[in-house]
Amino acid sequence: MELKVVTIEKPEEVNVIIGMSHFIKTCEDFYEELVSTVPGIKFGLAFCEASAKKLIRTEGTDEELTALAVRNAQAIGAGHSFVLMLGNAYPINVLRALRATSEFVNFFCATANPCQIIVAETEQGRGILGVVDGGSPAGVEGEEDVRDRKEFLRKIGYKLF
Numbered sequence: 001m002e003l004k005v006v007t008i009e010k011p012e013e014v015n016v017i018i019g020m021s022h023f024i025k026t027c028e029d030f031y032e033e034l035v036s037t038v039p040g041i042k043f044g045l046a047f048c049e050a051s052a053k054k055l056i057r058t059e060g061t062d063e064e065l066t067a068l069a070v071r072n073a074q075a076i077g078a079g080h081s082f083v084l085m086l087g088n089a090y091p092i093n094v095l096r097a098l099r100a101t102s103e104f105v106n107f108f109c110a111t112a113n114p115c116q117i118i119v120a121e122t123e124q125g126r127g128i129l130g131v132v133d134g135g136s137p138a139g140v141e142g143e144e145d146v147r148d149r150k151e152f153l154r155k156i157g158y159k160l161f
Helices: 026-037 063-076 091-099 143-155
Strands: 002-007 015-021 043-048 056-060 081-086 104-111 115-121 126-133
Touching: 002 063, 002 126, 015 063, 015 091, 015 115, 015 126, 026 043, 026 056, 026 081, 026 091, 043 063, 056 063, 063 081, 081 091, 091 104, 104 115, 104 126
Parallel strands: none
Antiparallel strands: 002 115, 015 081, 015 104, 043 056, 043 081, 115 126
């Protein structure tokens, strides 16, 4: 077995969701969930088929994000994995909807941070072992940090009071 580190290519403002699904209809079902959950969403999706033709299946509403998802899926190269690039939405807006599809298996990450995917390669193929998402903690939040966090969540409309 050989371990590889795949650095996800993406602009700073783009969020990425990387996960695992199990069937060829993933792309269509994810597409339907995404466009009905966030009207006007811009996204690109690439799904690595694990059998039959073993193609990277794609859907999206944005050509650049779709091409970016494909490049990252090619670099990861793990069967049944998917890469979803979000342009004008956040993972928090779509995770429940994606999780509700019958093909969904799990998420490895949902982030805007720089991230790396740890991939194992065997004679059979590749699999995702884990993710390095952003950096390591610099400390524990203090009272001022708690206030700042709570103010920020209210400022962006995710909490009322």
